[in-house]
Structures are given as C-alpha cells and as structure tokens.
Amino acid sequence: MVDERKLIQQHLANERTYLAWIRTSVALVGVGFLATTVHFSALPQEGQLADALAMLVSISSLFLGLMTIIGATVNYYHTRRNINENRFVSSHRIIVYMTSVAFLLFLLVTVYLMFI
Numbered sequence: 001m002v003d004e005r006k007l008i009q010q011h012l013a014n015e016r017t018y019l020a021w022i023r024t025s026v027a028l029v030g031v032g033f034l035a036t037t038v039h040f041s042a043l044p045q046e047g048q049l050a051d052a053l054a055m056l057v058s059i060s061s062l063f064l065g066l067m068t069i070i071g072a073t074v075n076y077y078h079t080r081r082n083i084n085e086n087r088f089v090s091s092h093r094i095i096v097y098m099t100s101v102a103f104l105l106f107l108l109v110t111v112y113l114m115f116i
Contacts, residue, residue, distance in 0.1 A: 010083045014076060021072030024098070025065045031105060032061030035112065053112040060108055064101050071097060 039054035075094050082089050 007083065011080065014079045014083060017079075018072055018076040021068060021075070025068040025072065028061050028068060028101070028105070029065035030061075031109075032058035032065070035061070035109070039112075039116075050112070050116045053108075053115055057105075057108045057112050061105060064105065068098070068101065 035054055036058040039050065071094060075091070078089070
C-alpha cells in the first residue's frame, strides 16, 4: 500500500511544476511583446526586413508560449495519472521541447539583432 502522504506530496509537486511551466509560457509571450514594443516604439524606422523580423519574433514567441501551455497541461495530466498508478515516466520529451524552444527563440532574436 502506498503511503497517502507521499501521494499528496507528489501531486503537490506536480501542481508546482505545472505552475512553473505556466510562468515559463508567460515569459515566452513576454519576449514577443517586448520585441515588438521595443522595435516599433523605441527604434527609428529600420526598414521592412527589420519590421518583418520583429513581427516574426513576436508571433513565434506567442505561438511557442501557447504550445508550452498546451504541453504543460498534457504533461500535468499524464503525470497525475502516473502518480495515481504508481508509475514513473521520464520527462525527456518536454525537456527536449523546451531546449528546442529556447534555442529557436535565441536564434530568432540573434537574427533580428543582426539586421537592425
């Protein structure tokens, strides 16, 4: 029999992890709003390529933030089920996803900064 206190601790940890993913999503979306705001209000007119890149960074970070929310929610419910069934499944996929997201956003911002 599984100790109920352990189950409660695991479920609470799962909820904290979910909330951390939501904060990460908000930060990703914030990068997009920051890029757009800085580009269109603080910088002098740079040209159509810089405008397009600023919009690409903004739209990409919004999309990646939304995908992170969806992925975090799916991961939360999978982990919840695994806790209830007393199983452990590695978080390999979501770690690879977030590494890819961070790298892609870094690459987009770098390309943007090269053209302004």
